[in-house]
Amino acid sequence: MVTFVYLVAYLGTVACAAIIVLNVIKYLKKPQHVRWELYPVGHEQGHRASYGGSYLEEVDWWKQKQTGSFFGGLKALLIEVLFLHATFEHNKKLWGRTYPFHFGLYMLFGGFFLTIFAALAQLMGVVPGAFFTTVGNLVQVLSLVGFLGVIGGTCGLIHRRLNQEDLRKYSTRDHYFNLGAFLLLGLLGGVTWLGSPSFFELGRNFIANMLSFKFVDPGSASFSLYLILGFALAAYVPATHMGHFYMKYFMYHDIRWGDQPSQDSATIQGKIGRMLNYRVSWSAPHIKGDGEKTWAEVATTNPSANPDGKN
Amino acid sequence: MKSSLTLNDISRANGQLTTVEMIELMDLPLDVAKMPWKPLSEEQQNTYCCLLDDLVVLQIPRPKTPVEEEELVNKFLDGMRKLFSEQDNWTFLSMLETSVNYCAQCNSCSEACHLFEVTGGHEMYRPNFRSEIFRRIYKQYVKKEPFAKWRYGDLDLNWKTVARLGELAFRCNLCRRCAQTCPIGVDNGLIAREIRKLFSQELGINPPELHEKGSMLQLRTGSSTAMDSMVVRDNVEFIDEDFADVTGYAFKTPWDVEGADILLVHNAGEIMAWPENIAAFSIIFQAAGLSWTLSSALAAYDGINYGTFYDDVQFARTALLHAQAAKKLGVKKIVLGECGHAHKALTIIADRVLPPELDIPRESCFPLLRDIVMSGKIAFDPSRNNFPVTLHDPCNAVRLMGIVKPQRDIMHHLCPQFREMHPHGVNNYCCGGGSGFAIMSRNNIEIWRNNISGRKKMAQIADAFADCLGPETKKYICAPCSNCKGQIRELIAHNGLLEKNSLHYGGIVELIVNAMVDVNPGYIKWEEE
Ligand code: SF4
Ligand code: SF4
Numbered sequence: 114m115v116t117f118v119y120l121v122a123y124l125g126t127v128a129c130a131a132i133i134v135l136n137v138i139k140y141l142k143k144p145q146h147v148r149w150e151l152y153p154v155g156h157e158q159g160h161r162a163s164y165g166g167s168y169l170e171e172v173d174w175w176k177q178k179q180t181g182s183f184f185g186g187l188k189a190l191l192i193e194v195l196f197l198h199a200t201f202e203h204n205k206k207l208w209g210r211t212y213p214f215h216f217g218l219y220m221l222f223g224g225f226f227l228t229i230f231a232a233l234a235q236l237m238g239v240v241p242g243a244f245f246t247t248v249g250n251l252v253q254v255l256s257l258v259g260f261l262g263v264i265g266g267t268c269g270l271i272h273r274r275l276n277q278e279d280l281r282k283y284s285t286r287d288h289y290f291n292l293g294a295f296l297l298l299g300l301l302g303g304v305t306w307l308g309s310p311s312f313f314e315l316g317r318n319f320i321a322n323m324l325s326f327k328f329v330d331p332g333s334a335s336f337s338l339y340l341i342l343g344f345a346l347a348a349y350v351p352a353t354h355m356g357h358f359y360m361k362y363f364m365y366h367d368i369r370w371g372d373q374p375s376q377d378s379a380t381i382q383g384k385i386g387r388m389l390n391y392r393v394s395w396s397a398p399h400i401k402g403d404g405e406k407t408w409a410e411v412a413t414t415n416p417s418a419n420p421d422g423k424n
Numbered sequence: 425m426k427s428s429l430t431l432n433d434i435s436r437a438n439g440q441l442t443t444v445e446m447i448e449l450m451d452l453p454l455d456v457a458k459m460p461w462k463p464l465s466e467e468q469q470n471t472y473c474c475l476l477d478d479l480v481v482l483q484i485p486r487p488k489t490p491v492e493e494e495e496l497v498n499k500f501l502d503g504m505r506k507l508f509s510e511q512d513n514w515t516f517l518s519m520l521e522t523s524v525n526y527c528a529q530c531n532s533c534s535e536a537c538h539l540f541e542v543t544g545g546h547e548m549y550r551p552n553f554r555s556e557i558f559r560r561i562y563k564q565y566v567k568k569e570p571f572a573k574w575r576y577g578d579l580d581l582n583w584k585t586v587a588r589l590g591e592l593a594f595r596c597n598l599c600r601r602c603a604q605t606c607p608i609g610v611d612n613g614l615i616a617r618e619i620r621k622l623f624s625q626e627l628g629i630n631p632p633e634l635h636e637k638g639s640m641l642q643l644r645t646g647s648s649t650a651m652d653s654m655v656v657r658d659n660v661e662f663i664d665e666d667f668a669d670v671t672g673y674a675f676k677t678p679w680d681v682e683g684a685d686i687l688l689v690h691n692a693g694e695i696m697a698w699p700e701n702i703a704a705f706s707i708i709f710q711a712a713g714l715s716w717t718l719s720s721a722l723a724a725y726d727g728i729n730y731g732t733f734y735d736d737v738q739f740a741r742t743a744l745l746h747a748q749a750a751k752k753l754g755v756k757k758i759v760l761g762e763c764g765h766a767h768k769a770l771t772i773i774a775d776r777v778l779p780p781e782l783d784i785p786r787e788s789c790f791p792l793l794r795d796i797v798m799s800g801k802i803a804f805d806p807s808r809n810n811f812p813v814t815l816h817d818p819c820n821a822v823r824l825m826g827i828v829k830p831q832r833d834i835m836h837h838l839c840p841q842f843r844e845m846h847p848h849g850v851n852n853y854c855c856g857g858g859s860g861f862a863i864m865s866r867n868n869i870e871i872w873r874n875n876i877s878g879r880k881k882m883a884q885i886a887d888a889f890a891d892c893l894g895p896e897t898k899k900y901i902c903a904p905c906s907n908c909k910g911q912i913r914e915l916i917a918h919n920g921l922l923e924k925n926s927l928h929y930g931g932i933v934e935l936i937v938n939a940m941v942d943v944n945p946g947y948i949k950w951e952e953e
Binding site for chain 1: 430431502503506509510511512514515516517518519521522525526527528529530531532533534535536545547550552556574575576577600603604605606607608609610611614624625626627628635640641643644737738740741744757771772773775776777778779780783785787788790791792795822823824825826827828829830849850851
């Protein structure tokens, strides 16, 4: 059992990182899409940002390189990620349930990273003292808030999905399975937290052992189950629709806010050149793509031109 | 059926799936009729798949035999595979995949949709309804995700599913207001457009107004109005003469001027339906001393690009013709007239379709008009515009391009009684004619535009003019887009709102010329709606 816990932890960590990296690479390797932005655009500058305006409001906009504000984009994305602003604006009842869930997860992540930090310090020989006490107390609080948020949030979400007709129709086994798994995670974490003198110590020791490949008993059955489920979810979540937590970056920056004119980017221009040589196999009569003709050829063919070429 | 409609009904139900009852429609402070649907004829029902509701937009030929039914499904699946192929759908693959893969099914986008709202929350109009059917088909039958049936529910894919989904893609104005509210960045409007594309590009099925009488006609004659270059030049010459008389301002619209600074591209529908818009542009550009021209090259005198609504190939062909005309004349830039989708098509989407040698700079007319109005080159008397004016924001130019303020600068400068609709700017509502509907009037579509798609806009208009709704006050709805004007014209005419409420509509250049001191007063003709 002990070895199994460590095995799941290693596999979960590697799978999580690998799936995220692979999905990001896969996205980045996709062909250059057309522009399809939607305003307001987060990185828009100055006064225009306040009403959703764009650089296209200027005559001869192309005479200036359009850069956008990095901090504007970051701020807009952070507001969205940290506060789930769009859900708050457009679906307050759901926000009241999904925000505790997400907030709980953020707290658990915060606690997790602090625990890794403490485990590294432990491995480097930092002796227990004020530092560990402070970090430990913080992790204890973060974890407790996190478990309560996840338990409360998932219960609220399950309840809403079951009882709100419009949501029930769109809720699948997948949703209940996912929410159920997170609820169980929160419960296992909560039971462990209540049943042990320090959740932080359990976590720090486990991570230190993991990092030094010492397969020592994690300390309690509930904690072992918590670890197994937690690392399994780490591998599972990025591969599902919940992978929006990292893909959202591209869905916002590259698509919704993707307003970079091609004239400002040799890379985009180069890609368009390549895309125009892609093969077309759409078979409607006005296209007759045979898998051989390129987009450039199809786009320069006029299927309804007068035979004499006059208009 | 309204709220009991479920995703699986799309494939299970026999006959017409649903209807929108008149009682469910939002009430308005204006007398906009709730018109009962006309029954579809037996011939229509035998010829086309009339399986969704009381409308038939797409006109999918009804399969006659099981073999034809199977063929429809297989072709649909072929098309879906192509939508997810890099070679066939490089244009939109990134957006489509992310919108299919990452939706959380939270339905936060529902209330944003004007169609959903005015039908009292009819399930068919929930932005996610059509998208989720599309997603489930993709995951179960194309991507073949492990345990897809168990995880998402088993959705039967038969010819009725295909026919209804195709028709559902035309219960959306592609206004993308829903996408704006999605916390994740999923775009249900895009999915509707991709379904339209699948039908057009793979099955060759598309609404005739957009295809044969739209983009194909434009590629053949130069314009979806069927005007060839000679006819269009004659018509504009006539407009010049006519309006020079009316305005007392001598002007001439230049054609095919090589090396001009600006190639102005109108929506040619204006020439036929709203000549005052064409004349107003010519008057303003001449008065401002601009170097500009129209082009009589194929398609270059008509900025419409209906491919924007249903077909990437037709889109690219038309955009190329526009750019080639500008290149041939050697102009410094293209300026788009008052046509929202032409704005977005040529400025935004074409930006990553045109090769660099054809990447002639392109811009909206609104900033240019704003600069002219503010420059002091032309003398204005805003008191000539002293009547209540409100501004409609065409989705394509505003939410999808971020051109918000220039129009308002003009309004504030020239219209003393300007008032906003609520919400406005990038949060506006579609006029109801968006994505091609403004030019469709058959099979109950005109009733749909009146009952459903245009309803929210009329509510906004009524609200903006709440203090003066009566017939004694002439009111002007400024809708600077040909399609939006077409839609608003129809609603006003259908419901007698000119007589009942003295509601008038028009573009932005008409307001500018109406206030020009050098032009005879009364450019806006209140009687001739
Ligand atoms: S599209 Fe966005 S807002 Fe709508 S259901 Fe999906 S995740 Fe929620
Ligand atoms: S794009 Fe517009 S019309 Fe279509 S579903 Fe979204 S909000 Fe409704």
